[in-house]
Amino acid sequence: MEIVVKVNDGSSPSSYRDGDIVQAFSMQQIYYCHAQHKCHVRNFDFTTDGMRVADPLLVKFLEKTNTYKFERLNSNDVKRTNLITGEESIFNTTPNDNGERINVYQYVSRRLKNKNHLIFRSNGLEYWYGKSRSDIDVDSVWSDIETHTDFLQSDHIHFPLSDIEKRMFLPMSCCTHGHSHDHTDLPVHNACLDCTCGCVLSESSNDFISERLSPIFIVHDEGSDEEYNEITYKRKYQVPYWDLTSILSLDVDDIRNTNKEVDVRTSLPLRPAADLLSRDKVVAGVV
Amino acid sequence: MATTTVSIGSNQSIDTETPASSSGGGPLYVVTFGTTPSGISVGDIGFMDTEDAGGGNASDYTFLVTVISGANITLKYLTDTGGKGDNSPLGLYTGAGSSGSPTQAPVVFKRAFSTITLFEGMVDDASPTYWGTTDDVVGECHGDSAFTDSRVYFDNKQSLASVKLTVHEDDRHDGKAGTAGKVVIRPTAGSGHNNAIIDVNIDNFIMEWIEIDLGSLDSTNTNKAVLFRGTNDDNIIRNNIIHDKGGDPGGSGPFPIHVVGAGASDDTLSILNNIVYSIIETSNDNAAAMLLDAWAGTMNVYNNTIYNVQSAGGSKIAIGIRAGRVSGSTANVKNNIVAGLVSAASNGERAYEHGPANGGSGTLNEAYNLSDDTSATAYDASGTGSLINQTLSDIDFVNTVAGSEDLHLDTDSVCREAGVDLGTTNEVNIDIDGVDRDATGVTWDMGADQASVSDAGSPAFMMFLD
Numbered sequence: 182m183e184i185v186v187k188v189n190d191g192s193s194p195s196s197y198r199d200g201d202i203v204q205a206f207s208m209q210q211i212y213y214c215h216a217q218h219k220c221h222v223r224n225f226d227f228t229t230d231g232m233r234v235a236d237p238l239l240v241k242f243l244e245k246t247n248t249y250k251f252e253r254l255n256s257n258d259v260k261r262t263n264l265i266t267g268e269e270s271i272f273n274t275t276p277n278d279n280g281e282r283i284n285v286y287q288y289v290s291r292r293l294k295n296k297n298h299l300i301f302r303s304n305g306l307e308y309w310y311g312k313s314r315s316d317i318d319v320d321s322v323w324s325d326i327e328t329h330t331d332f333l334q335s336d337h338i339h340f341p342l343s344d345i346e347k348r349m350f351l352p353m354s355c356c357t358h359g360h361s362h363d364h365t366d367l368p369v370h371n372a373c374l375d376c377t378c379g380c381v382l383s384e385s386s387n388d389f390i391s392e393r394l395s396p397i398f399i400v401h402d403e404g405s406d407e408e409y410n411e412i413t414y415k416r417k418y419q420v421p422y423w424d425l426t427s428i429l430s431l432d433v434d435d436i437r438n439t440n441k442e443v444d445v446r447t448s449l450p451l452r453p454a455a456d457l458l459s460r461d462k463v464v465a466g467v468v
Numbered sequence: 469m470a471t472t473t474v475s476i477g478s479n480q481s482i483d484t485e486t487p488a489s490s491s492g493g494g495p496l497y498v499v500t501f502g503t504t505p506s507g508i509s510v511g512d513i514g515f516m517d518t519e520d521a522g523g524g525n526a527s528d529y530t531f532l533v534t535v536i537s538g539a540n541i542t543l544k545y546l547t548d549t550g551g552k553g554d555n556s557p558l559g560l561y562t563g564a565g566s567s568g569s570p571t572q573a574p575v576v577f578k579r580a581f582s583t584i585t586l587f588e589g590m591v592d593d594a595s596p597t598y599w600g601t602t603d604d605v606v607g608e609c610h611g612d613s614a615f616t617d618s619r620v621y622f623d624n625k626q627s628l629a630s631v632k633l634t635v636h637e638d639d640r641h642d643g644k645a646g647t648a649g650k651v652v653i654r655p656t657a658g659s660g661h662n663n664a665i666i667d668v669n670i671d672n673f674i675m676e677w678i679e680i681d682l683g684s685l686d687s688t689n690t691n692k693a694v695l696f697r698g699t700n701d702d703n704i705i706r707n708n709i710i711h712d713k714g715g716d717p718g719g720s721g722p723f724p725i726h727v728v729g730a731g732a733s734d735d736t737l738s739i740l741n742n743i744v745y746s747i748i749e750t751s752n753d754n755a756a757a758m759l760l761d762a763w764a765g766t767m768n769v770y771n772n773t774i775y776n777v778q779s780a781g782g783s784k785i786a787i788g789i790r791a792g793r794v795s796g797s798t799a800n801v802k803n804n805i806v807a808g809l810v811s812a813a814s815n816g817e818r819a820y821e822h823g824p825a826n827g828g829s830g831t832l833n834e835a836y837n838l839s840d841d842t843s844a845t846a847y848d849a850s851g852t853g854s855l856i857n858q859t860l861s862d863i864d865f866v867n868t869v870a871g872s873e874d875l876h877l878d879t880d881s882v883c884r885e886a887g888v889d890l891g892t893t894n895e896v897n898i899d900i901d902g903v904d905r906d907a908t909g910v911t912w913d914m915g916a917d918q919a920s921v922s923d924a925g926s927p928a929f930m931m932f933l934d
Contacts, residue, residue, distance in 0.1 A: 187589065191592050191593065191594070191624070192593075192624075192626065193594075193624050195623050195624060197589060197592060203585060203589050204583055204585050204586055206616075209656075210616055210656055213613075214613045214616075217478075217612070217613035217614065218478070218613060221613075222648040222649040223649055248871055249871040249872065251869075251871075251872055259869070261869060261871065261872070276860055276861065279870075280808065280860045281868050281869045281870060282860070282867070282868055282869070283866070283867040283868070283872070284866050287867075287876075287879070288866050288872075288874055291642070291866065291874065291876060297648045297649035298648065311646055311871040311872040312683065312712075312871035312872075313614075313646070313681060313683055313684065315683060315684035315685075340478075340582065341478045341479070341480040341582055342480075342582050342586075343480060343578055343579055343581055343582050344513060344528070345513065345530070345581065345597075346582060346586050349589070349590060349593070350586065391618065391657035391660075394618065394619050394657075395660055396619070398663070400662070403719065404719060404720075405720070406723070406756070406759060407728065408719060408720045409662055409695075409697075409728035410660075410661075410662045410663055412621065412663075412667075415623070439597070440547060440551070441549060
């Protein structure tokens, strides 16, 4: 995973504080972001009749990132195929039991007016894809990209942060260390920050990554529709980078100089342990 | 006050071109290039990796694209890492060549920010390098890839006059979710229960033209897409599409647009021309598309389309729009469509609710709204021009098939020309496709889509026969 850490305190009590983890990305997010660039609709032309060219890479990308394929069968009927289960359903202008109906002529006509449309045509009948999947196999998507282009997944291991962001924040990499030693022993524990202790390294879980972005809050009116969280601090987790200068070879002055770009993201074998790098500000007594 | 636009997107290599000429004085330089840059937009950054002629004294320059006029690109000097100060891009060198024959450095065009969260982090900064401290700041999103921001909290804009989160005109949706190459926020992780994807606690904030796809969050406890916390005077949420929250989010159900703070009695909050659909609770909770009744000021809810809101549990209710609870508040609710409510509770399908169970004590001005035949009678649309008990066939959406929904109005819709002209304040006249109802002189439709067209261009033809 990659994290983006706030540098210097914000000006108000509710602002981000020095060291707060402002943003976090899983490796799947990073790879998928780059995959979307490679498979962006604007990279693919139109056919002479105004349809999108059914480029093999684009079609594979859509089949692996969408839940449904829709195929026009005639002037009125559309077949929806669930690409995960294979289930097929037919729709037309007559509502089904769920109230689902489609005017396919109107639908396709509207889409074709959009220069970024993804309407294809086969044997004179249009087809398209819909509903993004929540379980995209990003490695498989990248396998297709590598098959059809010269791009390599291994060249796309960092989130494309902007130059501004690399000056105003501190980007870092980290991962989960499967400890093969007594990690309660402090010196060895610290060793997991510079990966010299033979741990098995792996990507952190989505839940772990999501938790790094949690705020600190108080719940009001619990159980009612008016229930809400009063956010007292924007982030619960921080990276006390100022305490890690030696072990991570960080220069605090450089990091805090917002006129300098500092980016300490690394490749996987060099990534420090995420659970040691970040700390819960409540548990640590920071707030 | 000045307006500063910055781009937000993940494309950090839009184009690289070499300056050929420069005019104007610092910090604004009108630059032409050997080849005119393509794909760039106002708000993008021009980055230059420079050294003195002949090498040494390195400095990375950052410019902001402020105007694009044909081949003339206006670049505003922002900063340089070497502290050399304001310079024209023309005459900044790579360090290659000799001092007598230096090599002009190219400009690499990139987005200013890669995520909405990091843009917000800069809005929160009291000493912004990239805009003036009292500017109107516009964060303009680009559809380079889906945004995965799951927890953006606009809670402090320092001294900025206003903050707008918008979408570049080429990357706006066409009124339908899932438009390719368009801006969508599709979080891959939950926001946490009762924390929204976009959480707002600042005045003078606009969010527009953004799609929020909650479809990946069915297994998470996310239950809000846009949340107003009380400091929301002159907030406007318009032309957005929010959809597909299923599952059981936990303690309280899905409320994709929710107001939890009262604000002041003279504050105004406007929710205009949005589409919200497929909000489906699956485990014993209420569900509501727009839960707005906590607002103590003026609330304008105009021309929204809401479809398929489902609660779960014998006593749980499904709500389209709830407003007007607070004494002294005024909720203006007009030209909206609410359809497809599902609830197992008696009188549980509530298209329009005046505070909880119609017990609100604020003023509710309702007119020209539509409720369908799923709504309980007590919660039907009311007021002048309203339509009730309409079927889905009467409403005639183009496509309600799950996974491909298109809630534009089809040719036979009763919503066509059934609305009321609401003027142009806060761009309420701009429909979900960008159609200007005011400029085209049409009779307004109900809902977010203006489907009926003007007859102004086809004046009546009169034939006189002798």
